[in-house]
Structure formats: C-alpha cells, structure tokens
Amino acid sequence: MNWMEKELALFADASNERYLRDSAVVPDNPGYTWRGNRVLLNLASNDYLGLARHPAIIDTIREALLTEGGGSGASRLVTGNRPLYGRLEEALATWQHSEAALVFANGYMANSGVIRALVGRGDVVFSDQLNHASIVDGIVLSRAEHARYRHNDMEHLKLLLNKHRDKRRKLIVTDAVFSMDGDQAHLEELVALKQEYGAMLMVDEAHSGGIYGKRGEGLCFKLGLHHDVDVHMGTFSKSFGLYGAYICGSRTLIRFLVNQARPLIYSTALPPSLVAGISTALTLVKADHWRRERLNSASQLFRSSLSDAGFNVGTGDSPIVPIIVGENERALRFSEALEAGGIAGIAIRPPTVPDGTARIRFSLSADHTPKELNDASAQICKIGLQLGVLSS
Template sequence: MDGLANELEALNRASSVRRLLDSASIPDRPGYILRGNRALLDLCSNDYLGLARHSAIAEAMRDSLLTEGAGAGASRYVTGNFPSYGLLEKALAEWQNREAALVFANGYMANVGVIGALASRGDVVFSDRFNHASIVDGIAISRTEHARYRHNDMEHLRFLLNKYRDKRRKLIVTDAVFSMDGDRARLTELVALKMEYGAMLMVDEAHSGGIYGQRGEGLGHELGLENDVDIHMGTFSKSFGVYGAYVCGSNTLIRWLVNKARPLMYSTALPPSVVAGIAKSLELVRTEHWRRERLSAASRVFRSSLIEAGFNVGSDDTPIVPLLVGDNDRALRFSIALEEEGIAAVAIRPPTVPAGTARIRFTLSASHTVNELKEAAARIRGIGLRLGVSDSCNGS
C-alpha cells in the first residue's frame, strides 16, 4: 500500500490524479445538474437527446419493477432470459434493418464480448488508435494480433491490411464518432477496404446512435452503409438515456455470440425494469426526430461560438466539442473556473488522451437552449482569456 500511495502522490504532482465528484439531477431543470448546493449547466454528460429523465421511460421502468421485481436473478442462460429481452431484440433488429440483435449489460462488455468471440490467436484486429478503451481491452483479452492504425489514416490501414493479408480472420473495428475528439470515422473508405481485403467491419455507434439516421440508427445508416457493416454495436447509456448495449447483424453472427461471448455467458442479465426502460426509449428515439434536429442546431451554435472566440475545438458537427488546452494543470484550472461560472465540464487528461493534449470535453444535449449555450460560450471565452488558452489555441 505504501508503494501505491507514493504512485498516487506522483499522479497528483503531475495533475493526473482522478476524483469522483458528487452530482444529482434537478427534476424541473433539464440540462442542469446539482453539485453541492449549486445548479450547473450540464455540458459533460452523454444524454444527447435529453431522455435520461423522460417521464414515460421512468413510468415504464416503475411498472416493470412492480410486476417483475428488482433483478433478473441469474444469467440469461439460466433463469434471467425474460420475455421482454426477446421483444426488445426483435425491435432492435427491425430498427437497424438487420436479421437479429443481442442485448448486453453495457458497452464495455459488448465490445469485449464481440471481439473475444470473433478473434483469437492466428487472427488480427485492425483498430483506430483513438478507439474506446473497451475495444483496446477486448483485443488484449482475445490474445489476437493487434494492428493499430493511425487515427483515420486509411493509407496506414491499407499498409497493415496488406501486411496481415494472410491471417485467418481479419476484423476492422472503429468508433463511428470518437468520444474524446468528436470527429467521425471515415466509414465509406473503411467499407471499401474491408471489401478489398476480405475483412469484417465492426462499428461502435455509442456516440452516434440516436443522433444520426432518419430514425436514429447511427452514422452507418446516415451514410447509407448499413448493409456493408457486419457488426453494428451501440449503447443505451447515451442518447437512449438508460443503460446497456446492443449488437445487431446476421442470424449467424448473433447465434455465434450467444455461444461464444463470455461477458454474456458469465453475467447476470440486466434487470427487467431496465429492459422496459430501453424499449420505451427506443420508441422515442425512432419517432421524435425533433430531438436530433434540436441537438444538431445546438451543436452548430456552440461550436461556432467557441471557434469565433479563438478556441481549437475541431471542425466536425458532432455534439462532442473538445476544447484543446494542452497542459494538465491548466486543464484542471479551466474546469474549476467553469464550475465557478456555473458550468459543469471536466478536464480530460492522459492516458485518456495523448500526452500534451489535455482538454475540456463539452457534450451537448437536446435539453439545452440556444440562449443557454451562447451565454455559456461567452463565459468560456472569458475563462480562456484569463488562462491564456484562446491565445495559445490561435497559435497552434
């Protein structure tokens, strides 16, 4: 324990230590959280469509709690496979226009389970360097060859595909929208490469599901590539406002995962109340397109306001807006100053992002109004000027 204490102190000196911050929801103020006794504009959650506190979802979960109890009691392979699971998976497959679907406890377990089931020794997984940690860990646990290509660098991926072209099974995995940079994967080119080299393509729609597509199916559908993606994975903990994850694909894929995905086999099933909440949320995601339109407008307004203020926030149009700071300590001071100004947004530091690229990661929601975001951008600009961040961004 002494050694751990010393290492924690070293992390603290490098402004790299992490702490858990207490927060609470405010029922009558969507888009805000309570921290201490202060209401803060919530610019750090992933509740993109503003569904996390939706009364219809809460009511569906309450009704399920009263009729089906608090927990599933066992794995889905034992007694935990409630009928509501099958109904939800049927609805998910129809929504994604796939043959079948499978629900997992969360996105981490879904990525680990899928990669571990599809790849092992003698295979190779090609992974974007900025992919989520769950993808990286899934590859490590599977003990397959890990070929990391430079972020969105298709020529580097082509080089690696050619290098490993004789491997038994080749799987390309990418986030659709990258969680720390807010930019999109080059899915059209990835589809072309997977076809050229006979690989499978898995797309993690965690930060794009609900946001893109006519019914919120994700970026693959938005681009008309849904039939070219072999494994569609997404989560219910962001745009859906609930918890859990899904995988959609062919009947063969889902049957294989049922037999081989260890996180599915060795975990207690999601509580039936959560499944009921997901089912109600899916109805809202599919039909309430106005939420996507409002989120898109909010994203444009907020990002353009920060760009005009001289910040480096990237040029994409997603609801993830990273304000690049660079230095860990300055990122922490920026986050503290934001809270003092009534804004909740956390400092993201290595190893979550590359060294020297610490940032404030803002995430937007359909719950936010344009006026709220314009006022927030003005306060952020003032903090940036005090800390010298906007000047450094202009010169980068």
C-alpha cells in the same frame, strides 16, 4: 501495498489523479446538475436527446418493477432471459434493418466480449488509435495481434492490411464518432478496404446512435452503409438516456455470440424493468426527430461560437465539442473556473486522450436552449482569456 501510495503520488505530480465527486439531478431543470453544492449548466453529460428523465420511460420502469421485480436473478442462459429481452431485440433488429440483435449489460462488456469472441491467437485486429478503451481491452483479452492505425489514416491502415493479409481472421474495428474528439470515422473507405482485404468490420455507434438518421439509426445507416457492416454495436447509455448495449448483425453472428461472448454468458441479465424502459426509449428515439434537429442546431451554434473565438475544437459535427488546451494542469484550472462560473465542463487527461492533448470535453443535449449555450460560450471565452488559452 505501499507501492500504491507511490503510484498515486506520481499521478498527483502530473495533475493526473482522479477523484469521485457527487452530482445530482435538478428538479424541473433537466439541462442542469447539482455539483459541489451548486447548480451548474450540465455540459458534461451524454444524455444527448434529453431522455434520461422522460416521464414515459420512468412510468414504464415503475410498472415493470411491480410485475417483474427488481432484478433478473440469473444470467440470460440460465433463467434471466425474460420475454422482454426478446421483444426488445426484435425491435432493435427491425430498427437497424438487420437479421438479429443481442442485448448486453453495457458497452464495455459488449465491445470486450464481441472482439474476444471473433478473434484470437493467429488473428489480427486493425484499430483506430483513438478508439474507446473498451475496444482496446477487448483486443488485449482476445490475444489477437493489435495493429493500430493512425487516426483516420486510411493509407496507414492499407499498409497494415497488406502486411497482415495472410492472417487467419482480420477484423477492422472503429468508433463511428470518436468519444473525445467528436469527429467521424471514414466509414466509406473502411467498407471499401474491408471488402478488398476480406476483413470483418465492426463499428461502435455509442456516440452516433440516436443522433444520425431520420429515426436515429446511426451514422452507418445515414451513409447507406449499414448492410456492409458485419458487427453493429450501440449503447443505451447515451441517446437512450439509460444503461446497456446491443449488437446487431446476422442471425449467425448472434447465435455465435450467445455461445462465445463471455460477458453475456457469465453475467446476470439486466433488470427486466430496465429492459422495459429501454423499449420505451427506443420508441421515443425513433419517433422524436425534433430532438435530433434541436441537438444538431445546438451543436452547430456552440461549436461555431467557440471556433470563431479561436478555441481548438477539432473538426467534428457531433454534440461532442472539445476545447484542447494541452497541459493537464491547465485543463484542471479551466474546469475549476468553469464550475465557479456555473458550468459543468470536465477536464479530460491522459491516458483517456494522448499526452499533451488534455482538454475540456463539452457534450450537448437537446435540453439546452440557444440562450443557455450563448451565455455559456461567452463565459467560456472569458475564462479562456483569463487562463491564456485564448489570446486577446
């Protein structure tokens, strides 16, 4: 096993080794986190709507624990499919204006399981080069051909669709909002290409569900494209503040996945108390539009302040705001300086992002106030000047 030490040494030399560090909640201060024995403004969480510690969700989970127990005890196809699952899936389908829905343990399992179920040898998957790792791994597991198109380059995608037009099955898959850049997929053009070439279209709304749409239905719904998407995927680990994932689509799709999605078939079902908590979170996501409005205002304020200062923050409008610094070692120093200044902002390095694009990935929450974000922006600019990321 000595080869592992050699590999780790290479990671360290490239400023690319990862470490696990403890974090903890700060009582009565949801926008903050304990990290390294100090309280930090938490600009690194995906709890976009600030629901992770909502009292109604916690009360629901507590009550369900007393009646349902700690775990489901089996996979959903054995004895783990409690009635709570069916009620949640009906509510999800209604929310998304789809025929049916299916809950998975997490987004990684949903993406990898669904892609593997839909395509195989002799098929092709067209995937944006910045798609999440769970999508990439699902394609690898499927053994279908992987045709990666340049990020949001519809002409390149069209070229690849023409090249593979005679394949048995064709699947286009994309993030709706890209998790490390915060920009949006060109969904209208993807729908048009899907229709032109007879492909299936799968959209991952992990970082857009709960954020876009009057009731948080997501970016596809906001753009009026939800009926043109064959496979709609979302998670409960971001805007819902919990854990898990779902697929919405036709009844035929859901029946097929129940029989073919291996992560669903061979995994123990989510604890019923968590499923109950997700149902309460869904009610809050739909009803509390003020959370989306507050998050959107915070995102615009923070992004514009960093952009005006001269940082490269990309082109998105989401609560994901990256500062692209380039070198791994510089990103690590930036993150360390942020922590010393009272801000949790984590360095993201390859292979999560392409080589030469290491960054600090900020992600905002409805918990953050304008004053907190203005103060954080001033501190970030000060650090950027010290490290040479900004020029004076």
